[in-house]
């Protein structure tokens with residue numbers, strides 16, 4: 001009987017598969033056996049979007065979980081164990097301050113307004129700035145804004 005246990009534990013394939021099965025699909029943190037995600041990621045995935053679709057004016061009644069998973073995976077910073085804004089690289093917060101909000105709150109952005117299948121994780125304040133623009137339009141706007149700001153900042157630095 002003892003030899004059976006030995007054989008099982010000595011099999012590295014068995015051990016690594018078992019360990020992988022207990023890992024979150026997004027952050028690779030520990031998860032419950034009943035879920036593909038850790039509690040932290042599961043909470044973000046389940047979030048209800050209270051915004052309205054800018055094109056139709058309707059509420060986002062259902063979200064695309066796979067799209068959210070993809071977006072979260074690419075925003076996950078393994079080394080720091082945090083999510084990062086995909087437009088700015090800013091570290092994101094997962095809690096919303098009920099009194100004052102949180103500019104760095106993790107939010108899902110529809111790359112193209114209304115398209116639920118193509119999401120990206122970005123800071124709430126960046127999402128507000130982006131508004132109804134497509135990603136390409138937003139990038140153009142940022143480039144137009146950034147040069148005057150750079151000049152303004154350098155004047156402040158010189159004063």
Ligand SMILES: [Zn+2]
Nearest residue numbers: 024027038041
């Ligand atoms: Zn996770």
